[in-house]
Amino acid sequence: MSYVQENDTLNSLYEVSLRGSVFELETLIGRDPLILHKLSLTTFTETPLHISALLGHLDFTKFLLTHKPQLALEMDHCKRTPLHLASAEGHAEIVHVLLQTCEDACLVSDQDGRIPLHYATMRGRTEVARKLIGAAKSESVMVFDGSGKTMFHLCVEHNHLDTLKTLVQVGDVREDFLNSGDLHHGNTILHLAVMFKQIETVRYLLSISKIREEANIENKMGYTALDIIEQVPKDTRSLQIKLMLMDAGFKNNGKSQVHHPPSASIIDVTPSRTLNPNEKSWRKSLKRVNKLLLQKSDRLEEMRGMLSLVATMISTVTFGVVMNPPGENLTPMLQFQFREMFTSLLTMNTISFISSLGVTLLLISGVPLKNEVTMGFLSVGTSVSLTFLVLTYIHAVPFSRFKYFGETFSVLFSWLGIFGAIAVFIIIRVVSRIVKVL
Structure with missing residues (x-):
């Protein structure tokens, strides 16, 4: 087979991958039995398995893994395996097949330091997360991503409560890990849930005894969860969360008045000095002009x-x-x-x-x-x-x-x-x- 013919055949392989046609793939392999072993000769950054895992072609994926299971660990230009893509898209059956072929793929990190379970939690793929934890490595739940966040942080940030419950119930998680802070700010998942005013998430986290026991844990700025709720704009949601925290025995550390929210005026009144009426009127006028x-x-x-x-x-x-x-x-x-x-x-x-x-x-x-x-x-x-x-x-x-x-x-x-x-x-x-x- 000439070089031009070989390139045409490999290009046809990628076109067949987009369509997910097993029959056409069998025809190409019949013409060239080594075609799957020549993928490294192409300029494409993805393999056909990346494409089929991304698009959800289950039969095509099974056929590829049968003829060359090593494709399960091949990486694209972002160092992502086909399992990363299938997990992000929520293709649970393809995830199951990939794990049966090579369960070690669930611990492979991409260039952002994320394993497939990170993408499943970010996208709220609860069924995929269950398969990744149960059928493969349960310790993957306690892997930090490249930005220093746990799976639980990503669930709260992207507001996926069902996925968070699955990680807590199915994953083999140490109790103290639930109170882990992220590497940059030291915020726990309760800090984040309070910050984003996620009432249902806060209620669920307060039902976990280990989180209630560490009620007054502080982030790197020295704020507890109750301190944070004092900083966010006041509304019915923040008031409801504050009452929930106080009922659970949470306390603030006295720093809730140190930093004013962004909407506060740039003019501060010093508490230790009494203002006369004329000065108060001037300050009110300045505040109005500032607004x-x-x-x-x-x-x-x-x-x-x-x-x-x-x-x-x-x-x-x-x-x-x-x-x-x-x-x-x-x-x-x-x-x-x-x-x-x-x-x-x-x-x-x-x-x-x-x-x-x-x-x-x-x-x-x-x-x-x-x-x-x-x-x-x-x-x-x-x-x-x-x-x-x-x-x-x-x-x-x-x-x-x-x-x-x-x-x-x-x-x-x-x-x-x-x-x-x-x-x-x-x-x-x-x-x-x-x-x-x-």
């Missing part, structure tokens, strides 16, 4: 390109007026007559030019733009540029060859009407926002 400054606006991201284009266009137009001033073809007498009007034209043009440059500078600077205050500066700057551009146009009309003074006034009144309507809308919006904040 107004923190009002987010997504409009800027949509308008950024438009504002930049308009500002650049105005700068170009006003710069052109200076480079090519109107009235060059007038006689000296007329130029002297229109000198005062020309000075006003340059003044209006300069204001429009400077304000448009200011808008452009604000858009390209490192100033935080995504709030209502900055949005207001941009809107005012653009409005000033446009208004004085209209006034520049009106002052330039007398210098043109055809003087339509009537139309200049109609332009002015039209612009004032549009500007006035928009100004009324903005004032109403700002007033309603201030009333709402106050």
